[in-house]
Amino acid sequence: MGVIETVNLGHSYNGKTILKNVELNIPRGDVLALIGPTGAGKTMLLRLLDLLEEPSSGTIYFDGVNVTRFRNYRLEARRRMAFVQQKPIVFTMSVYDNVACGLRLRHEKGETIKRKVDDALELVGMTEYRDRNARLLSGGETQRIAIARALVTAPEVLFLDEPTANLDPVSTSKVEELLAHIIQERKTTVVMTTHDMSQGQRLAGRMGVLIKGELQQVGNTEEIFCSPQSREVAEFVGIENILNGVIIEKDENLATVRIDGSAIQAVSDCGVGDKVHVLLRPEDITLSRAKEKSSARNVFQGRITRVAPVGALVRIEVDCGFPLLGVVTRRSAEELELTIGNSVYASFKATALHIIRRWN
């Protein structure tokens, strides 16, 4: 059994459903990133798990104990966890007293407090700020104090709500580095929310995608990015080609999918007649002016409908009977004369496609 487990967890506020049917199992030592668009209920889920708020329905187990309702259990369990808010605040006290706070609330001895606080300040690299007024620190420094304040109690589970959302890029990378270090050193179970997928990827081993209050998928990074289980997850993780089709033929696990009159070959477990979404990352499409010999099973001719430069890359929209979006470098776009109206061949492998069943 995981250190935290939820069963059919749901929450609503003022008649509005914020979370529904969340089933999570977080084993000890796990680092789980909850990703999802803003307003998906990530923060609320963290608050429920940290027992800051009582869920409307469902059950939460902490270390095997049902802590959903009983107040005494909840305080005791909460004292074994720590929470770093999205916009952490510090108390009007010295940095030292701020970090010592959690220990004092747990009635630890003076000597122990001093040792632990000094250790924590060293860990976050804030030793020389020890006696300063915490209220006068910058955003990044405040964040680091909040992390020290959370870690000093040696929590079994650490919750981080958007740990870098309010920081500038330099502070962000500092805080991220610190978190990576802590995750490696302390082996603490971490549950964090982020809207930055790459941050989730850098820090966490597992990810959960929360969309409109529902936990759509939990899995390792690769599964989330390459095999999303729903259209919503696919959209959120940046798979921009999502085509609707029907499987018309199946040979072993190679399926032929009909899309608007064209046939695409893809690897899939679905059977003949299934309605499916075909997911394809723009990066997996090769664009060329002439029909080349290639191992790709899918080659389509089309006309370029839109060219949009983004940074060093150019996004090319092609109409090959169905819309496709590909990306090339700026240089290739120039060399291949990929301009609006030109004809182009788009090719992609059967294995680059990901097929999911659709119900509508």
Added chain:
Amino acid sequence: MAELWQGLMKAIELIVTLDPEVLEITVRSLVISAASCAITALICLPLGSLIHFNRFRGKRSLINVIQTLYSVPTVAVGLFVFLLISRAGPLGGLGLMFTPAAMVLGQVLLLVPVVLGLVISALSGVDKAVPETAVALGASKIQVTALTMMEARFAILTAIIMGFGRAISELGLSLMVGGNIRGFTRTITTAISLETSKGDIELSLALGIILICVAMVINFLLNRLQNRYY
């Protein structure tokens, strides 16, 4: 004019030579006001946090009533306490009439609304994230209250000092239930009032100067607190 000037000189002399009567009256004033203030604080801190941290029907109205009582006239409280402790009153048996205890009782009644109201607004002035953070750090309900009060400590101290200021400068109540008995219930304000009507300007001026000094010290402390972040 010369007479006034002479009076002022004499008054300063009374102060610098530490005239026993001036000293005695001053100390009594300070002690009575401090006692009222301490009792008021003991009532208002728990009561204020109880009101602030709990949700109940009529909370808004209760706070409105408390704020209305800020400006209750001292003589009105005086009358109330007078009726309360007079022979025929409900507390008549205690024999409190014309004692320092009666003055303290009256001043507490006078101060409680002011200090209570200011304590509540001090607590409401604390960022909502403070109690939230305290809970997340593992604070019990009482610890959350304590931490929030710690965060509001300067504003709360300001409230108490304001209460002290009101207590030491109030006249009507002390006169009505204290009786201005020499060596027993005579305070700075009651002495000034009596001596002035008797024509003894020197003592009045001496005590007046002291009262202004006390007010200045209070004001100075308030300013320091308000300019202080930490």
